[in-house]
Amino acid sequence: MCDDAMSANLLDPTVSDQAVRRAADSRDESVMLDLHPAMLARYKELAKLRYDYPLVLSRGDIGGEIVQSLSGIVDSLLQQIAPDGIEGERVRKHVLALEREIRALAMAGTNGSLSRLWELAQSNLLARTDGGGRAALEDSLTRARTVLALDGEVIDCNGETPAELLKHVWDTVESDKARRFRNRVDRIILGLSEILKVDFMKSEDARKPERLKHSVGTAYENAFDFEAMSQLLGASSRKDTLPRKRRQRIDGVLTTLKSQRFFAPTLADAKHTSGAKSHSFIFESCTRALAAFEQRLPEMVELVKAITIAELELENRYRESAHDSFFDLFDQNSLRPEDVALFPSYLICMRDDGFNASERTQLIETLSSGLPIKVLLQSDDILEDLPIARGKFSFGKRASQVATTAVGLHSAFVLQASSSHLYPMRKQVVRGLQYDGPALFSVYSGACASAVHIPPYLVAAAATESRAFPAFTYDPAAGPDLASRFSIDANPQAQLAWPAYRLDYEDQEHQRISEDLNFTFADFVACDKRYSGCFAKVPRDQWHENLIPLAGLPVADSDARTDKVPYIPMVDGDNALQKLAVDDGLIGAARRCAELWRSLQELGGINSSHAQRLLAQEKELWQQQMEREVAALKARAEPEVKAPNVEQAPSAPTETSLAQPEAAAEAPTDEPYIETPRCTTCDECTQINNRMFAYDDNKQAYIADPDAGTYRQLVEAAESCQVAIIHPGKPRNPNEPNLDELIKRAEPFR
Amino acid sequence: MSAPFPACVVRVDDEVHTLEGYQRGVPRWCTGCGDNAILAAVQRLCRDEQLAPERSVFVSGIGCSSRFPHYMNVYGFHGIHGRALPVAEGVKMARPDLHVFVSTGDGDCCSIGAAHWIHAIRYNMDITVVLHDNQVYGLTKMQVSPTSPQGLKTRTTPRGAHLEPLNPLTVTLGVSNVSFVAQAVDWIPELLHDIISLAFHHKGFSFVRVLQRCPEFMEGAFEPWVKDPSRTLLLVHKDGIELKPNLAKVYRNQEEHDPMNLHRAREIASSADPIPVGILYRNPDATRYEDVRKSERLYTADTTRAVLEKEFDKFTIWPAD
Known part of the structure; x- marks a missing residue:
């Protein structure tokens, strides 16, 4: 990078700090057009870099890897087919080129499975290669393709990513649940059917000659006298058939179990069902999801009741005297949490644009209901509210506020993350969807219309880096206290106010310069062309000592004017470093963002003010104690005559005391x-x-x-x-x- | 903490099973027969564990011992000679939720049923097997059995048994995938109960050989051991049996034996005098056949039919429309 001379002389060389401020206030919007925050400069050509995206959504067990990064898959392939050496290096180079091509296709919006994109990328690469290189390339890619065992939909980071990923994981979690449900219910159906079958075998119908003949089959039908067999069996059969009431109960339970619509029927029992379609569980609003839940509640109650009765019947523990009245009154209040957990969860995918107050209220009510409802609240623009007054940024007001409110409910699982962090947080996503209660996934996609010159992945990552959209999880099932439940570990350098990074560049004399900088909220805002007016480019000849990085400003006194002029480093289209002065409004916003982050840190156990206060108190007490002990030791150092210790030493155990009481010898007794x-x-x-x-x-x-x-x-x-x-x-x-x-x-x- | 309300109601009227509740009929065994002691120990186990009678099955072959299921008020299958183990394995395979016990004798298990015995050990299915070893065929009035002592005069060996007896413990310990082997004697009922209880709790094929007296045809055969406690070697370990003080006082010949030590178990098993009593070997990690063959899919008649139809459809040629 080269810090060429500035193209525009914004300020006079003898300008004062106040003049810099005025210049910053002048809002020259054109300066932002080809600028990137300096930290993102090295990621400009994202398609050529290896990072988490694109992701491959593969089918499999919930315990396995159902979301994988393309880079991870390629690394695993290379481990198998590219040993150290020239040959391995050749294969590695070719396969990495293929990965680049697939990534480029995905970024260009090509959809499809990994196998499809692989084929497309391979034919593109081969078309661009000729001569001897073509055969070697084809050989490398064929070898890699042979060991590629998985397939799945390839998704890139864009506005659809959060919903696609969440639906995929939800689908896998629910398939697993459906398998367990079917297993349990199928066993119940089989058990109850066997009870009825045994009862039938005791009936006269079962012993009719023609039925006996049918059961023997055609091969040996002439070998038996079925009339005689029928009489013989009739004479010795048991007469203790099922009581009519029990049979009715079992029949009723079987009908309910076979006609349920919460899970798709299996191949075998498809013929028993009435053809009614299974319920759908994906919705776009809380209203519809709650209405569906309400409407299906009687069916749920009936199904739970049937399962409970059936299991009692199978264990031979159904007592009509006690259970009849209980099941007569069985209603939704009888459902236990584990009963509700049997059923599929409801997935609501919604976006926070056009998200009004009533919907927010309803969402909070839904999350506090304890029902198994999973909500994806997606934000595409967390800076959307243009400041009414200067510096009044929204900080992802809708989604973030709902997420922090949901944490306060204590019973809902909450995950907040940018799209860029969904892959590293995939295990938490699975946990949220497996959680029996409600869950909220607040996700910032990065697909912001006013930041189109930067890929969504980088915008999303910048939102997390800058603390504008911090990542956190609140998992009520993780333990009883906040320390177990709340985590901000997914954030970069969570211990710091702003993440630090090192910027290396060359000055005009081609000397290497390294600067330690921080990525702040203002750096993130600088990605958004709507806020170009908050920045003013400072000509190089005015880079004096009072021009300081924004992160170096004191945290407090947001309104106090100092003689320091904060700036953020950016890089222009020519790869030249620029410093942009930041206006007061944005400085205030950055300070508010830092405060919000600070409170999150405290929740996450970092720099907890309570702990620090307690530590200070304890330290003071400890010091006082030490002082007292030192004083006491000094006092004791003076010689003093002590009376001989007359304390009685404990006496040695005598033989008598050690001896265990002997068990009384069993003297002969006169009693038998x-x-x-x-x-x-x-x-x-x-x-x-x-x-x-x-x-x-x-x-x-x-x-x-x-x-x-x-x-x-x-x-x-x-x-x-x-x-x-x-x-x-x-x-x-x-x-x-x-x-x-x-x-x-x-x-x-x- | 009490269970939630519905669970309380659902679990109301749960039956309590008494020891007498597991008894059915009057045993036809001879007075003084060791089978009675085994029956009492097993019934104690059922009572202590509150085993649901409808979820417990006793399977047997042929012989005095094999009358066992008749005297248990649970499900039973008095099968054919030597085939108790395959029947029990079938029961367990079809109904893994049942507690499956096998009562077999030295003839039933070690003679005609020997092949099934070997493979049942290797299959290691979760079954509790009690070998009633009185060292003679009693039901058919005294013929030589594989475990009869050399020289024993019986109706089939009037000049005395010709061969050394087979040792069921060493045979069992020699089969691959063995997972639980113990020995008890009918004249120490407390240990008999404790050993059978440990066998029941072991997940796998638990094999308990019980040396038992036959007052009718083997009168006095175990008398020296009954009368002299020093001729019984008690195997004690925190993972095996732990002796109560009253027994420890009488049976002072003890050895600390780790049931995971297969090599030492084989050495101990070879001893006929003193008679080892306790857990010789236990390996809870041995592979269980029902686990490796467990199907996720439940094969009902309808499922089987549907799967077959689907397969047949692959080869069906449909007439053109």
């Missing part, structure tokens, strides 16, 4: 007993006397009543017990015959 935990349930004792010996809850024997039998039975049980756990004790009846002999036999079991 059984070591129940060792009983093997062998039935020996219970067969001798099942009143004297009984089983406990674990089916192990104990002596239920020692007087329910004789001492002889106790001794015989002890002798027959295979694990010898019965102890007969002493005889309870001294008059029982042959006691002496029995006592002797009982001796081993004492």
Whole structure:
């Protein structure tokens, strides 16, 4: 870059700072026509650069990569087919040329799948190549094409990108949900049908000779006497058929499940459905989406009720005495969040142009409803409100304000991002669409009509860089506190007020100069030709020390006049550096933008004023504590006579105290007993006397009543017990015959 | 925290199952037979886990042990000799939501059913298998079984069993993809219950060999082990069984054995005296056949028909309009 002499002498060489201001106030609109903010200068030829766009929206599981960047795909291909070395280098060069060509096609508005654009780009490249290079190029591209396993719609960054990307992810999330729903409902239908089938098999109809014959098939139909078989089966069949009420209940549930319209029928049950079309879930306004939700609510209630009843039936847990009355009163109030989460979410794609106050109110109400409604609020112009008074910029008033309000609802997922940051934030987009409650996606497309000389991707990126449209997410499912839920990590250099960058250029003596600059709100506004009047080009001979970068201005005192003149660096059509003085109105706007960013930083846990205040307090307390301790140590340093420590040392544990209390030895007892935990349930004792010996809850024997039998039975049980756990004790009846002999036999079991 | 209101109502009247509730009929097993102890342990498990009778299935082959399903008040399938395992695998494949148990004997499993046994171990389906090993064919009045001790005189081996017995533990531990092997004895009911419980909770093919007494045809066969606790080697580990103090006091012959140690498990399994009791091997990560063969698609009769029609349509030549 070369800082050539300025073409226009805007100011006198001896001009004062006030004169610079006057010059800035003169609003020469022509100066902005071919200027770009200096930071964007190196991205002028965007089609030749490798960056996230175009994106490829590929089909797949929600857990996989369903949004990929073309560069990422090409890198992965090259890893497979281009090893280090001359040959690999040749392939790499060719495939990267193809990537460039596809990118150029996408930027030129060519739509289609990756495979289509690949073919187009390949034929364009081949047409431009001749001779020996053509065969090598064809070979490289064919090799790359062979390993390219995925396909999908290619989208570039433009006014349609947010809706296309969101619809694609929404569609994948909902397909996954539909698969799970169908799986669950199909299993229910199968289970209930089997209950009915079993019942039918018990019926007379099922045993009719002709049906039996049909079930055997033609090959062996002459081998059986179906009349006899029918009689035989009739004689032995069970008569416990389904009660009529239960059958009606199951029939009703099956009808509801098969006729639902929330998910498309599968191939198999398409024939059962009445042909009614499945519901659509994509809308353009909250009013229509809410009306549709309201209208479908009774169907939802019926379906949830049917699923709940069916699962009770399948588990054999439906109790008419309790459940009938419950399901009679089953209505929308009975729906639990997990029931609502079964159904598809509603996607509303709207733009904030012409977005009036009532629509904003309705959107906030929708987001606070807790319903599974996903809203894409797209802004194409965040500087649209021309200042009524100077410097009154809107800061994406409509979308941004709704997004920050939605964060305050605490129950809605909120994501704000420019199109340029949708790819790095794709996982958050998926999370928002998977979230069971409402979600708002506030997206700035960058496709602003008054910034047509800069590609939408760069405008969108500049909006995020300049904090004019900061990126953030609020995820209520991420945790209980703000620190877990709110994140501004996606912003460039989120710790700083304005992102810093280094500008390298040559001066008139061709010496390299590096400057550390910041990209501010004014740099972003400079992309928009409507605001050319806010800038005035400062001739090079007036670049004096009071001309300072805008980011260097003090944050406060927006109205106070200083002797400094803020400027932003820009680059003209000849690649020459220009400095543009910024007018007071825009300086004020930049300060307000910085304040808004500062409050977002605080929410995101950066430079939190609460934390800083607390830290200062703690630091002060700690210092006071330290001072007190130092004073105390000094005081203690004076010699003092202390009485000998008479504190009783803990006595050593004595043998007695260490000894664990010994379990009382199991002294022989006179009472009969059984070591129940060792009983093997062998039935020996219970067969001798099942009143004297009984089983406990674990089916192990104990002596239920020692007087329910004789001492002889106790001794015989002890002798027959295979694990010898019965102890007969002493005889309870001294008059029982042959006691002496029995006592002797009982001796081993004492 | 209590469940939301509808869930409370929906879950009202849930049944509580008692141990007696799992009992059906009076066992015909001989008095003193170890099968009774296994039945009691299994019924305790069912009660403790509150297994829904309609979601539990006991499958058996032929033999004394295979009468087991008759005495459980749940679903049962008293099958044919040696084929308990394939039937159980079929049940599990069709109804993965069911708790599937297999009761099999030393003849049913280790003789006629040996081929199915080997492959069932390798398939590692989530089934709890209890091998009732009394080392003799009891139902048919005392014939030699594969696990009969060498020299045992039976009606088919009047001069005594000719060969060394087959060791079901070493066989099981030698099959690839084995995932759970344990041994219990019917005369220590507490451990019998604990081991069967661990087997039930293992996700995979859990194989429990229970050494059990047959008072009719093998009288006194295990008497030395019953009477001398030091001849039982208890395998203890935090991932296996943990002994209660009362048992630890009686059975002092213990070894700390990590159930993941397959090599040591094989060494321990080779021991006939002392008898090892506990979890020999457990690998929760072994591949389960039903998992790898699980289909996302539910194949109902209608689905199958629709898919077939679609395939046939590819080859159908339609008459010109």
